[in-house]
Amino acid sequence: MTNKEAIIDRFLSYVKIDTQSDETSDTTPSTEKQWDLANKLREELQEMGMQEVTIDENAYVMATLPSNVEHEVPVIGFVSHFDTTPDFSGTNVNPQIIENYDGKDIILNKEKNIILSPDYFSDLLQYEGQTLITTDGNTLLGADDKAGITEIMEAMKYLLNNPQVKHGKIRICFTPDEEIGRGAHKFDVEKFGAEWAYTMDGSQVGELEFENFNAAGAVVKVSGKSVHPGYAKDKMINSMYIAMDFINSLPRLETPEHTEDRQGFFHLNAIEGDVEETTLHYIIRDHDREHFEARKQMMQDLAGEICNQYERDCVTVEIKDQYFNMREKVEPVMHIVNIAEEAMKQVDVTPIIKPIRGGTDGAQLSFKGLPCPNIFAGGHNFHGKYEYVPVESMQKAVEVIVKIAELTASGIQNSELKIQD
Incomplete structure (x- = not known):
């Protein structure tokens, strides 16, 4: 579907832009530098051919992929945030690309003796043979949530370039200040106009979450x-x-x-x-x-x-x-989780359905009237120098987005989809 080089190039172009948010600020976005990526995304969406591309006074970027089917299909959305955490530096991010990972220690910074080791981070062993993007040990990476943005952008590009893939109207939004708990505060749900949405803001491949703290x-x-x-x-x-x-x-x-x-x-x-x-x-x-x-x-x-x-x-x-816990808002419309689970299965991803030990924009959006489960973006060890993301996980996330669009447009019956307990 999407080749690795395209994903890598797009992702690197995003993480090299410093978008760290600031919880002591009372503006939206909380830092001026978040505008740098917000404006870049707006321009890329316009160049890509997306419709109704807007950026508001608070840096919320929205766009539309029009439906390409005649029948009525629910409007769905995909959401990611472009800020990075105040907890660790996001300035001068210098990613390293590890091809065909051999399952051994990765030296992030030789001078400072900073090592990403599977002895401590055992999840690494899941990705032996894959391509990893890591930090250089001095900053975070920014896969939270620039991996999610990359995946949504690549999925929209694929759907634009492949009209034979049938889908309904899709809305996307990129938000500021999620890392300081304000990502949904000024999100205009009515303007967004989706019946439901998904945040692409989870961690390892397969994660699907509809309850949080x-x-x-x-x-x-x-x-x-x-x-x-x-x-x-x-x-x-x-x-x-x-x-x-x-x-x-x-x-x-x-x-x-x-x-x-x-x-x-x-x-x-x-x-x-x-x-x-x-x-x-x-x-x-x-x-x-x-x-x-x-x-x-x-x-x-x-x-x-x-x-x-x-x-x-x-x-x-x-x-x-x-x-608050989004579960109470998602359970009445459980088919939106079922569709995501089925999409993962159809692209050979094993769903990992579990509660989030944290929160996402989706939690607040669910309480604002936009039910919004969370899907993996692929990264690990967020908010620090040991952060990394497998490129293959980002590829799978793109496939999941496309498949969700297909399943929604296909009119698949809710009764055909069974969620695991």
Whole structure:
């Protein structure tokens, strides 16, 4: 279908553009440099022959592939984001191409002794004999989610060049700021006009996800009383010690490093403080809505208990919901997952149906009225220097997109498709 060289060339042209987002910014996009790739994508879509190509004041890029069948077909969409995480540098990305991977250690950076090893990253062994694109050990790669963009673009190019492949109207959108949780905030669902869509934002080949964490962020502020340490007896209240009490009172094994599958967690991801005031930044995650609400309440209750202990209002907890589990919005239209599963099977990809231990634009879009499961984009080890993507996985993702379009246009009956539990 799509040759490897075309995918490699397109992908490299995208990852070399720095599009790191910034959670401290209140603009959309959060960084000006995201416009560089957004404008490039708009131009490429126009040159490719896509219709209704637009870019709005917030850098959301949309385009249409018109239907080439006479009968009525549901309008479907495909979505990916072009920003990269603030967690690791995306400046001067210098990818390495490893052809015919031999299953051994890959030296990413000889000077810094940075090695991508299957001894630690065992997923590498799935791709022996394939072509891998890695970092040079200094930056992330950006496969999250420039692999997804590459795949959508290549799929649209294929469908444009092969009109014998029948499909309905397809809408695509590339978004900013997904990595800071805002990718869907200004997404115009009504303008997009699709009945359902798929985010191409998963990891290894075969992933198909329609449930994700319920998510919230919590800011815990602890107040103390600063007094000269030489005269502090019975006067000083050290906020950092109170903060330690708060941290140690939460379940120690319910943290990211001790949980998996559908297990939720509390994640302390930043601390700043002194004697007078300490601030803790948490994220709260759980797939089960009741457990999620219980986690939030546990933090509030703990704050109250500590305040009672010190007989003063010394701990406050501010919690803001971020996104919710899309499962409740996707289950009523489960055929959209069934179609994706069948598409994978028809292009010889084994579906891996599992919950996302995170979130995607699709979670928020589902709650905005656009049911939106998540499909693999192929990359591994996102958000760091060990990130890599097999080119063959990107090829398969292109095939899945095309097959979803075909199946949707074929009028295949929902009853013919059975989802695995």
